[in-house]
Amino acid sequence: MMPSTTPRVLVLGASGLIGRFVTDDLRRRGLTAIGIARALSASQRVSSLDIELPIMALDAPALAALMRAHEIDVVVNCLGVLQDGPGSDTNAVHHQFVARLLDAIAACGRSVRLIQISIPGTADEDHTAFATTKREAERLIAASGIPHAILRPGFVIAPSAYGGSAMVRALAAFPIDLPAKDAATPFQPVAVADIAATIAWLALRPIDEAATRAISWDLMQPEPVTLGDVIGAFRRSFGTENWPRATMPAVLINLGAVAGDLCSRLGWMPPMRTTAIAELRRGVRGDPAPWLTATGLAPTRLNDAVGAHGASIQDKWFARLFLIKALIIASLVLFWIASGSIALFISFPATTAILTTRGWPESFAIPFAAITSMMDISVGLLVAFRKTAVFGLAAGIFVSLGYLLGCAVLTPELWLEPLGALVKTGPAIVLMLVGLLMMDNR
Structure with missing residues (x-):
């Protein structure tokens, strides 16, 4: 039996690539979505339900009060940082905050489902602070007894671009190739619209439904895809598929990652950092069968996610200028x-x-x-x-x-x-x- 009233959803990290799309998508579907972010750009303040809050500074009682004040039924946690640095603490964001969030849900006096955005892979593959703290958050959630869904998206393809998705576009726009070993890395993609559709589907399920009370799903297309395939799809969209290209030496990528780490000390957030390269070389893979069976969704394939038609001029300009900005x-x-x-x-x-x-x-x-x-x-x-x-x-x-x-x-x-x-x-x-x-x- 579906909920008798429209669920109210709290989206944490509503300024990010996934959080922003999910917030807007839920509203288009008629759900009430309150978007919370530490800072929202002027163009993201589209509703009185978009709220700027120092979310990481809130303790469990404050988080519980926030849920009660907005009569929240579902919390979607999209918060995440790639690497430790000034203003970025992976343990604080991925582990300590989730612990406070779980305490808040238990104390808020409401039946609340937590939807956690995590990462694919298994614990034995986790070799970065980013991955290990994400996995620790999963363990806390699984042990909490709170109704929850842990979603592990593959490489996210969205209309907008940020971080790694912007870097892939930039690689597609320039006449350069990754080393063969890196290009062959498994890199299962998922359209951000599929993530949003899954969250909307879960939000509408009864909170006491046994089949969705405690789930962990990999969200990605089932067909095998490599990083080179993803870049190739963007090349077809940009019209650069037949350009002659030079292969970038692996040592240059490693030096770029170290340079990115140094820049992060100055407050910049370059997509090419040591954690990003380590996660890229680990690959993106998983088993989407449980997700697809439960929801009945048909995942968007790579070429459709990138775009069946050619890229617009703003897409091309962004991809070409992304690396030039640095x-x-x-x-x-x-x-x-x-x-x-x-x-x-x-x-x-x-x-x-x-x-x-x-x-x-x-x-x-x-x-x-x-x-x-x-x-x-x-x-x-x-x-x-x-x-x-x-x-x-x-x-x-x-x-x-x-x-x-x-x-x-x-x-x-x-x-x-x-x-x-x-x-x-x-x-x-x-x-x-x-x-x-x-x-x-x-």
Whole structure:
């Protein structure tokens, strides 16, 4: 017997790739979905039911109060982080939070089903903090006695892209191949719409139904698929299938992962990190038969999930620019820090001479040259850190415009300098503007 009233669903992590789609899909189906996220972008605030909360800071009583206040029947936990780093703690998100969530469900005074988004595979294959903490959460849930469904999606294909799904698109858009061993890795995909349909199906089941009281399902298409097949499907969509390609050396991938780890220390979340590469090489495989038998769903096949028709221009632009974004940020950081450091530490006499030869008193030229050099270095450091990058790029544009205006008034002859230092400032401003416009992640 189905529930007599429309279930009310609490989606935790409603700003993420899966969480956002699930929240919107449940609403389209007529269910009440309250989306909770630490931060929502302006474009994600589509309903008064989308709520920003410091969810990781809530203890069990606060979580229980949240469920009571919204009369929640189903909790969908989509929270997850790939790797430990500043602001990211896999144990806190995957293990400790789930323990508090289970305590909250038991104490809230309502019959609540927990739907946990986990990862495919088995414990003996878990070799990263990401995987081991996800699996520990599964063990806590299974031992809790609370009605639950542990869903283990394969590689998620969605209309939007983030992290690994964005990286796959980028690989498909460039004339490069993965090493043969990596390309042959099992990589069973699932359409995000199938995940959302499964969650909606579960939300409508009676909570006391024996068949769905405690389940663990692998969500993925049953046909064998490799990572190379997934990239190939995107290549067909992008029209790059017949491009000549060079194989990327495995050592370059490993170096890229280490570079990604270093960038994560600055607050960035690059998709290529050591955990991502380790999970990629482990592969994505499972047995979707129990899921398909129970729900009767027909899984979306790879080509249909990617798109039977060619990619749109916005899809192509995103895929091509995804990797270029990192290059833009890195080059601007180096540009500002190098230019300021050279002027301050290597060519300081020449820097001050530009001013003194034009009549500036040395007592003014020296501090002015030092201040502007340190300002350049500061802009580079601001751009380097994710939290201050937007301010740094805006500051860089403002400083560059100030240099152009100041030189036009005080030293107009520098515009005719043979190497065109001032002329080149214009394209640099445009590059900073491009970087500024690409800062959104969601």
